[in-house]
Amino acid sequence: QVQLIESGGGLVQAGDSLRLSCSASGDTFSAYAIAWFRQAPGKEREFVASISASADSTNNADSVKGRATISRDNAKSTVYLRMNSLKPEDTAVYYCAAEKRRWGYGLRAGSYDYWGQGTQVTVSS
Secondary structure, three states, X not given: OEEEXXXXXXXXEOOOOEEEEEEEEEOOHHHEEEEXXXXXXOOOOEEEEEEOOOOOOEEEOOOOOOOEEEEEEOOOOEEEEEEOOOOHHHOEEXXXXXXXXXXXXXXXXXXXXXXXXXXXXXXXX
């Protein structure tokens, strides 16, 4: 098992940048693919970005493509999500999730077994 804790959320203005962190403890972090999802009020949870266990592959949702970068530091058991040019529609609770797999990553929430508690990101216009 892994335990995940997100941090870095807050209130920002449109056009600002933000870096979210997902810190893990427990099982071997480098054995897990990690993804970020977000959920806005009244909406379903949606995929944002993912990164494979070894960081050899990443994927971003179309809604954040060109504005988001996911990265990881396995020595620190941490995954980061850097978002630039934030928009009010990026306002949501952001969750990180972990799936134990050697290659690749899932794109659906159902693929992930472990979740953090979420961090709120609010973008004002």
